[in-house]
Each structure stands twice: as C-alpha cells, then as structure tokens.
Amino acid sequence: MELNARIPDGPIEQKWDRHRFEMKLVNPANKRKFDVIVVGTGLAGASAAATMAELGYNVHVFTFHDSPRRAHSIAAQGGINAAKNYQNDGDSVFRLFYDTVKGGDFRAREANVYRLAQVSLNIIDQAVAQGVPFAREYGGLLDNRSFGGAQVSRTFYARGQTGQQLLLGAYQALERQVDAGKVRMHTRHEMLDLVVIDGVARGIVTRDLVSGKIESHVADAVVLATGGYSNVFFLSTNAKGCNVTATYRAYKRGAGFANPCFTQIHPTCIPPSGEYQSKLTLMSESLRNDGRIWVPRTPGDQRPPGQIPDDERDYYLERMYPSFGNLVPRDVASRRAKEMVDSGHGVGPLKNGVYLDFSDAIQRLGRDVIEERYGNLFEMYEKITGDDPYRVPMRIYPAPHYTMGGLWVDYDLMSTVPGLFVIGEANFSDHGANRLGASALMQGLADGYFILPMTIGNYLARIGHAPVDTDHAAFRDAETEVRNRADRLLSINGSKSVDEFHIELGRIVWNHCGMARDEAGLREGLAKIPELRERFWREVRVPGSAQSLNQSLEKAGRVADFLEFAEILFHDALAREESCGAHFRTEHTTEEGEAKRDDEHFAHVAVWEYAGDGNEPRRHTEPLEFEYVPFAQRSYK
Secondary structure, three states, X not given: OOOOOOOOOOOOOOHHHHHHHHOOOOOHHHHOOOEEEEEOOOHHHHXXXXXXXXXXXXXXXXXXXXXXXXXXXXXXXXXXXXXXOOOXXXXXXXXXXXXXXXXXXXXXXXXXXXXXXXXXXXXXXHHHHOOOOXXXXXXXXXXXXXXXXXXXXXXXXXXXXXXXXXXXXXXXXXXXXXXXXXXXXXXOEEEEEEEEEOOEEEEEEEEEOOOOOEEEEEOOEEEEOOOOOHHHHOOOOOOOOXXXXXXXHHHHOOOOEEOOOOEEEEEEEOOOOOOOXXXXXXXXXXXXXXXXXXXXXXXXXXXXXXXXXXXXXXXXXXXXXXXOHHHOOHHHHHHHHHHHHHHHHXXXXXXXXXXXXXXXXXXXXXXXXXXXXXXXXXXXHHHHHOOOOOOOOEEEEEEEEEEOOEEOOOOOOEOOOOOEEEOHHHEOOOOOOOOOOOOHHHHHHHHHHHHHHHHHHHHHOOOOOOOOOXXXXXXXXXXXXXXXXXXXXXXXXXXXXXXXXXXXXXXXXXXXXXOOEOHHXXXXXHHHHHHHHHHHHHHEOOOOOOOOOOHHHHHHHHHHHHXXXXXXXXXXXXXXXXXXXXXXXXXXXXXXXXEOOOHHHHOEEEXXXXXXXXXXOEEEEEEOOOOOOOOOOOOOO
C-alpha cells in the first residue's frame, strides 16, 4: 500500500495557493462530460455536491434518509470555528492552526491543518451569504464564543442550532442544483459496496431501502461523506442510523483505514438512565462557556446540589487547569469526569454524572442572557430529564462522540484507491488524536465547499480510463455479493435480535477500548469479538424479506460490519503503545495522570490494509513531521 500524502512544497502558508495554481484544470465544456457520485448529504456531502454541480459536473447524490436535511450534521449544536479575530483578542490563522495541532496531540498533518485554518475564513462569508442566522452583537456584528482548547473567542454560532442552520444553507444550495438538473438525488438508497475496476473506483452498488432493489451506479469518481463510526459503542451521541458500512466496504476494496482507535469521548452528555436506552443525548460544549463543572468534595454526598455550600464543592477543572478551567479540551475534561465518578464523587440517581452549574452565570448576567445563548439546549435538557437547568445544575457524563479515525486520504482528499475521495468525518485528515470543539463543521464545509471541488478536478483532468457501464463484470460480481449477504442474514432465522448483539458488542468496546485502555483489556476484548461475531451469524433473527422495506435487514448489515470493524479498532489501539489525545493507554501516563506520547516511535499515522477475511490486517505508517509547531507536552494548566 502506497501512502504518498502528496504534500506540496514551499512554506506552509503558501502550499495551498501554490497547489491550486499548479493543478490541472477541467474547462467548463469538459466538466459536463464527467459524472461524480457523492454518498452522504451532511455538511460535507451536501456542500461538495452543490459546489461541484455549480462548477458544471454531473453529480449523483445518495442518502439513506428520505431528505438530505435528516443528516446527522444537524446535531452539531455549539458552533463553527474561524480565525476571523472579530474579537481582537489575538486570534489568527496561525493560532487556529497551532491550537488544532496541539489539541490533536501532534498526530495530524501540519499541511492539512494549516489549510483548514486558512479556509475557515471563507466558510463564514459563504454561510452568511446563504443567510445562515449567526448570532450577532447589539451593533449587528457577528458574535463569537469560546470553546475548549482555545484561549480566544473564535466560534461562530446560531444559538444551539448551528449545525442545523449550516445544513439548511448547504441544503438550499444543493436543492438549487437539483432543480437545475445538475444533481440527481437518490434518497432512501444505502451504499453497500464500492466497485473498483483496474485499481480505480468506478462506482457503487446500492439498495433501494423502500423496494429492496439492488442497483449499480457508474461514475468517473466517487466521494464518501458518510460520517463516523461511534455507534460501534452502541450507546453514543450519534444518530441511530450512523454506521461504518460505506467506509468499511471501501476498506475491503482496498482503501486504507487510518487511526481507527482515535475515538473521541465527549464530556457533556446526559448520563444514561438505565439499560433500556438506545442512544445518548449530547449537550453542547458551548455550555462550558458559562457553566461551571463540579462534584461534592465528600464522596457519596446525598444532598441536593442547592444544599451543598460552595466550600464543599470541588470545581475540579478550575482547580487542576487554572489557565483553561472548564474549557480544557474534550479528552482532558472527559478523563477527569471519569476519575471523579470512579472515586465515588458521582451525582444523580445512578451516581454516574457530574454537575454543570449555571447559577453563577445567571446571577452575573441574568436569566435573559443565558436563555438567549442556550435556550433551546436548556429546553431539550428539561424535556429529557425533567429537571429545570435554570434552577438546578445539569448532570453530565462523557460519551462516545466524534471519530478522528477514518479512511486515509492524501492532501487532495483521495484515498489509497484512485478515484475514491473521502471528506468530512469519514476521513482521518485534520484532527489527529483529538478533535477540538467547533471543528467538525469547519472541516466538513472546508472539504465540501473549498477543497474537494478543486482537487477532484485535478484528478479528473488526468484520468484516461476507458468508459464502463453497469454490465461490466465487476458490477455484476459486486451486486451478487450484496444479494448473497442479505440472503444469508435472512436465512439464519435464529432467536436473538440484532440489537442484542449490538448491545453486547458496544459493552465490549466501551469496557475494553473506551476512555481508558490497557494491554490486558485490549487483548481480552480482541478475543471476545470473533466469538460474538460467530454467534451473530449463527443466532441472529432478521425477519421479513430483501424485496421490500426492511429496517431489520438494514440494521443487521450495519451491525455485521461493526462486528468486523471493531477488530481493526482494537488492533490499532493495541499497536499504539503510547497515550495521545483521546487514545489513553493507562500504562503510558505522566506523573500527573496526563497522556504521555512517544514521539520517537509513534509520530505517524497508522493505516490498516485489508488482508482477507480471517486474516489480521496489515499495518502501514505515514511519518508525521512538525516543522512549525514543535513537539511539546500538552499542557492546559
């Protein structure tokens, strides 16, 4: 497997501009000759499809939703970063670049991250032009707030609905191109295989989720914008439909999977209430701007929070990290919350949370200001828990959230399979071992609006492959594999539901490869997964047929992929003998309990290559060099 990142030469601040000038271009008349498939309609997919269609390409968009507006990007609440320095507080492109490299614990490519910081400036202008209702100050200027891992205010927001409002902007741009006839929208279609011909991605195989029809689709390039894989934990902040299937099937066709063990645990999630839950609800990180996190100083304190005086509370993040306080990065805040709960300081009926308290902010600013900033988030919390956060503190606990790992891509966002591009959360490229808050929306829109539409043209201008159609043997073979897999799932007729196996897998992954990992636990989990997978293929019950709407069959296929993918995640965590960012190996910690990197042996991207069913995947590495942000112990004290 060749891992050529194709990073342009020259000073880092000139790489992207120089690369854009040196790219081969496709003239407007020739763009009409190319077909591009985009899978996924979140921020990355919708923005990429709309922009490429605007440029003149013929774009085919696939989503398993009934509308692009149902993509999980709507769940991103808190904001989007951009180095505009509107607050005149010392921000700059370089500072955003620096914070992101440092926040990712030096496990991301400098060139990609710097480009992301540069492009962030354009994203805000694009969104404002689309009518995205960002919050504004009294005088009408765009407002900003702070997020974890930064000491400046660079996060633009629309109350607690930022992802939804940005998606509406991308959606209207996409629908405009649908109306113009440049985008063909395929709703309720799930990608179930990638078709590779002569080593090049040439199309996909899908299932119509309403009729059950298996279909092939040909293109000159394929773009995956299918999000992350946190539902491998079963309980996560992700929508229930989020899955690994598209990227995992591409992996089995030759695309390298990078850093799968870098899975982020978000610190501000509503704690589980019991075994009956099917997902968890995230409370935006933006709440940490005005909320103070604390636990009772006395373990097992049963008093209501209002009866615990201030001197008997431990505002532990403010105590341990005086410079950043409650705005330390997500991985740090999550681990400290776990420590508090594990040591007996947990709060709530199940003693499985910590408090996020707004009483000081309400007293200082007034309820009206807090309501204006976070009103819909407070309403959501009250509907779920029955508690009014204006009167009592919220209860929060860490939960699986964003995945920094994903398919490996080069500087042009192309995977190890030529012609297969991967954008947004589905790739690995920008966040290293830990994503800073308000950076997911930034990366998705940077990839979709400004990077991919340029780099895919550079690829299309150079290709010389012969035309193919869906009668090609590779498409027929892929369709047969997809049908056989569905038939096999339906024929088992066991006694256990798909969810039973997914819950058991999630418990294994969370217990052995969650917030804290060690060699013994990883090896134990790695031994349990094949056994669980074997039972799945022997005992699962999938009712219905493949020739109609069958959500049990959809779910079974996705869980079957999770049962295979989980092994790669464990192999990656076991091989990375260090702690960095969200990957926390308890054998590798500093005296103060922080993550301890091993830059001599692990300053690289780990990329896994499929080696056939039943074989351990092959591990490759892409070395990382840090010229502009020198290695340093991450500190937020």
